[in-house]
Amino acid sequence: xxxxxxxxxxxxxxxxxxxxxxxxxxxxxxxxxxxxxxxxxxxxxxxxxxxxxxxxxxxxxxxxxxxxxxxxxxxxxxxxxxxxxxxxxxxxxxxxxxxxxxxxxxxxxxxxxxxxxxxxxxxxxxxxxxxxxxxxxxxxxxxx
Amino acid sequence: xxxxxxxxxxxxxxxxxxxxxxxxxxxxxxxxxxxxxxxxxxxxxxxxxxxxxxxxxxxxxxxxxxxxxxxxxxxxxxxxxxxxxxxxxxxxxxxxxxxxxxxxxxxxxxxxxxxxxxxxxxxxxxxxxxxxxxxxxxxxxxxxxxxxxxxxxxxxxxxxxxxxxxxxxxxxxxxxxxxxxxxxxxxxxxxxxxxxxxxxxxxxxxxxxxxxxxxxxxxxxxxxxxxx
Numbered sequence: 001x002x003x004x005x006x007x008x009x010x011x012x013x014x015x016x017x018x019x020x021x022x023x024x025x026x027x028x029x030x031x032x033x034x035x036x037x038x039x040x041x042x043x044x045x046x047x048x049x050x051x052x053x054x055x056x057x058x059x060x061x062x063x064x065x066x067x068x069x070x071x072x073x074x075x076x077x078x079x080x081x082x083x084x085x086x087x088x089x090x091x092x093x094x095x096x097x098x099x100x101x102x103x104x105x106x107x108x109x110x111x112x113x114x115x116x117x118x119x120x121x122x123x124x125x126x127x128x129x130x131x132x133x134x135x136x137x138x139x140x141x142x143x144x
Numbered sequence: 145x146x147x148x149x150x151x152x153x154x155x156x157x158x159x160x161x162x163x164x165x166x167x168x169x170x171x172x173x174x175x176x177x178x179x180x181x182x183x184x185x186x187x188x189x190x191x192x193x194x195x196x197x198x199x200x201x202x203x204x205x206x207x208x209x210x211x212x213x214x215x216x217x218x219x220x221x222x223x224x225x226x227x228x229x230x231x232x233x234x235x236x237x238x239x240x241x242x243x244x245x246x247x248x249x250x251x252x253x254x255x256x257x258x259x260x261x262x263x264x265x266x267x268x269x270x271x272x273x274x275x276x277x278x279x280x281x282x283x284x285x286x287x288x289x290x291x292x293x294x295x296x297x298x299x300x301x302x303x304x305x306x307x308x309x310x311x312x313x314x315x316x317x318x319x320x321x322x323x324x325x326x327x328x329x330x331x332x333x334x335x336x337x338x339x340x341x342x343x344x345x346x347x348x349x350x351x352x353x354x355x356x357x358x359x360x361x362x363x364x365x366x367x368x369x370x371x372x
Contacts, residue, residue, distance in 0.1 A: 018291055031249045031304045053304060077343045089241040101306050123308040125177065127168040133244040
């Protein structure tokens with residue numbers, strides 16, 4: 001067998017193995033689950049550490065600064081909702097309708113007790129154009 | 145050579161003035177979004193470095209000539225450097241926006257993998273006995289490592305991630321490109337990428353020159369040893 005063919009076989013093997021790993025990874029593990037996936041079989045997810053990715057339901061968020069407790073509901077389709085309670089500081093970019101990834105455990109009462117609330121920001125970048133800060137550059141805001 | 149160094153310094157200073165003095169803030173993120181002008185150029189430089197490692201590796205396996213090996217070796221160090229920059233600036237950006245420095249999402253994990261692969265490539269180059277065999281092994285690793293680059297880039301399309309999907313290669317449902325950024329925001333980015341590429345070119349040329357001298361020195365020393 002010529003050297004080139006040996007190299008070709010080795011290269012194909014490496015690509016095939018890596019491709020297989022990636023493919024299986026896609027099938028078996030995901031970074032987060034959605035509320036509808038979890039509510040379809042809640043027993044499978046209860047009491048285990050999970051990540052839930054969804055949007056903050058509009059009007060559901062309540063921030064209790066005294067108790068340092070944030071409660072809200074997440075949904076991705078406005079049909080399946082999971083209530084979340086998070087004992088910790090409200091993230092700066094947390095707001096109604098915001099995409100979030102919540103890490104925590106689902107209790108018997110169906111409430112997700114969060115250990116971390118991550119804010120998933122969008123890929124959009126828009127220049128600040130509101131009348132008050134029109135054309136205001138970072139240099140100017142630095143001086144404030 | 146010298147002009148390349150000075151012009152990259154001047155370009156970076158110019159872009160700094162542009163970004164901090166004349167670029168409006170992002171509506172959602174405000175001031176922290178500025179790190180975008182270091183994060184994305186670092187990504188571009190890191191991808192380019194990885195590509196040059198693969199190119200040099202392929203060339204070396206094919207032709208067995210030292211300049212290809214020198215290109216791969218020098219680019220490997222730049223890939224480690226710029227992937228390190230990507231991870232560091234990403235972590236700094238992630239803390240105020242996401243609320244965490246790090247999470248094991250596919251985009252971040254595949255980027256960390258690239259950093260480790262090129263760091264490993266550097267270790268191989270530093271500690272394996274020098275010579276033709278080391279260069280050959282490194283070339284194979286340099287090619288395998290490159291497979292991670294499309295994985296990083298497509299990870300946000302293939303999998304669920306915390307990291308946002310692509311801004312500049314975004315397409316609508318008909319497949320037409322619809323970049324999701326205002327020109328005031330993205331024009332300085334082109335400047336920043338240009339500055340990063342100048343720095344990249346400077347570092348690469350500089351490093352390859354040092355490499356050539358090291359090889360020359362090693363050759364002379366070897367000759368000297370046989371004399372004494």
